Amino acid sequence: MYDIRFTVNGQPEHATVPATMTLLDLLRDRLALTGTKEGCGIGECGACTVLLDGKPITSCLMLAVEADGHDIETIEGEAVGGGLSVLQQAFIDTGAIQCGFCTPGMIMSARGLLNRTPDPSDENIVEAIAGNLCRCTGYEAIIAAVRLAADRLAGAKQGRGQS
Amino acid sequence: MLGNFEYKRIRSIEEGCQYLAEAAGDGAVLAGGTDLLVEIRNGLKSPQLLVDCKGLDVLNVFSVDDSRSTIGASVALNQLIEHRVFRTTHPALADALASIGTYQLRNRATLVGNICNASPAADAAPVLLVLDAVVEVAGVEGPRTVPVRSFFAGVKKTTLKPDEIVTAIALPARSGLRTAFRKQQRIRGHDLAVVNAAGAYSPAKKVLKLAIGSCAPTPVLLDPIEVDSKDNEAFADHVIETVLRAVSPISDVRASAGYRNAVLPILVKRILHELLFEGSGA
Structure with missing residues (x-):
């Protein structure tokens, strides 16, 4: 297991994850951020797109452990203060x-x-x-x-x- | 969850080579992961250890100028494509990289990963071949360099040893070369090349280099062709004949061998037009 620290939508997060967990699974299954979707799981459909340090990436093709030290933004970060972006x-x-x-x-x-x-x-x-x-x-x-x-x-x- | 492996974020290249040596062929280097993680998910590869090289600053740099360019192993494709000097210095390579995958993938995928994955359809490969690129490699026995023409060993196979890590790709001086890249694919962003090809023409030496992808077990670099531009039609026919003799396309999920043999001459003609038949030497 690997201890990782990262931010999601500006909030500091800490998690202990297995090497084989994807960033997508970390977001959906651990952090309950289910706005990010799993479509194909192989980087072709883009449903799992999140921002890594401000740049779009497919979270199904990144390991959770690789997020250590990075900033992640998801769809849940769009609506601030209850209003739509x-x-x-x-x-x-x-x-x-x-x-x-x-x-x-x-x-x-x-x-x-x-x-x-x-x-x-x-x-x-x-x-x-x-x-x-x-x-x-x-x-x-x-x-x-x-x-x-x-x-x-x-x-x-x-x-x-x-x- | 993907497969069953351990993960090491390395703090030095030597450490990475040591881990890979201990894994004795069951290790894999993780750069962008856009090919490796798909292959693990699909059960095509099952490494026991992933060595993540992205934490090393020394691999995350590139330098570009007319005399020599070096691109580190962790540099993402978009870092190169969006770099103005890289684009103007190596336009054909930038075109090839921009044709790979999707924007999201290009934020993770790397140039070094593209050739280490050793797909016969690797889009960077034909351009690197005509540019005489050199692969810089580190291993437990120390560093060495491999010309990219000696790098590919077969479908998804390279001449790297199990403990070796590619640290960078070096491109020699452009010295007035004119370069072009062409690719035929079914749909943009979601498919590999049916055929790809690159050319480099030296107006000073009157020599043309061509390389073809997706038409043989490895990307194919042709012997340099002397350019006789008195009769463009006859020269094009001669080049196409030479190209078709050098390749051995197969039928697969993307296209039939016949289609590849039909498309290849068209791509080659387009490259000849861009490099030789139009415009003046620049």
């Missing part, structure tokens, strides 16, 4: 959700994109979510959601600058 609201407003299984991973990939590229092109968005499979929406609404969130965040920033 700009990204979450944009997904609702554009109808980018049907069954919802891919949504946490989509939003974490989009979060990673907006972290590095606040004003992404449609091409940037497509590239960022190419590793997130959605079998319901056909992606158009999801791309529109990320675009809308980027515009709203830019608008909010501009508004603050003016006031």
Whole structure:
């Protein structure tokens, strides 16, 4: 067993884990953060996407023990203070959700994109979510959601600058 | 839960080699894990020990310039792809790396891992072959270097000994080389190459190097081809004939041998167009 220390959504965490446990299992089964989904388990569907030190990764292809010393962000960190994040609201407003299984991973990939590229092109968005499979929406609404969130965040920033 | 193994985060390369030597062939080096953990999950590999090299700062650095580039074993693909100088210095390699997997995977997967996994379809391999890359290796008996053309031993097999760790890949001076990478795949982000190919052309020496992936048990580097550009059509036919003689594609889940034989000439022609038939030497 291995003692690990890390943060999840800014909260310091400590866990004792076997070598063979994935980060995904640690989040879901130990920390009860079940917003992160397991789809394929082999890094192809993106449902388990979380941010590792601010960058999107598939948590099914990372060992829990590898998280030692790192910062993890999950979908549960999006809604702060009980309100939805700009990204979450944009997904609702554009109808980018049907069954919802891919949504946490989509939003974490989009979060990673907006972290590095606040004003992404449609091409940037497509590239960022190419590793997130959605079998319901056909992606158009999801791309529109990320675009809308980027515009709203830019608008909010501009508004603050003016006031 | 994945398989049944122990995990060691090493504090020095020597320590890692020692652990691997003790594991006597039952150990594996864990870098990004994007191939290794899938193979463990699918029961294709069952190492008893994973040696995680990512804690070592010395493996997490890369340097890029016109005279020589070195890329450490823990450097993630996106670190290279998103590095402006790397992209402009090694555009074909950056193209190849950007075509691998998904954005999430490229945040974990490494260049060294791509070749150590030794898939015949490894996208970095053809480019590294035409660039004459050198693999820097550490083992219990000390360090050594292996030209990448002597690195692949078969499907998923390398010439590394069980105790050895690849520490870096070194790329020699570009010296005016023009390079190109092409890949045929069924869908972006979720599939390996059906065929991939890279070319490097030296306008000064009038020599073309080509390497082909996914068409033989290992990526294939062709003998250097002297370029006679008087008749582009005839030269292209000659190159394609040479390429098809050098490969032995099989039919598998991704494509038939016939399809590979049909696609390969098209990729080679595109590379010839980019490197030789269009534009001026730069």
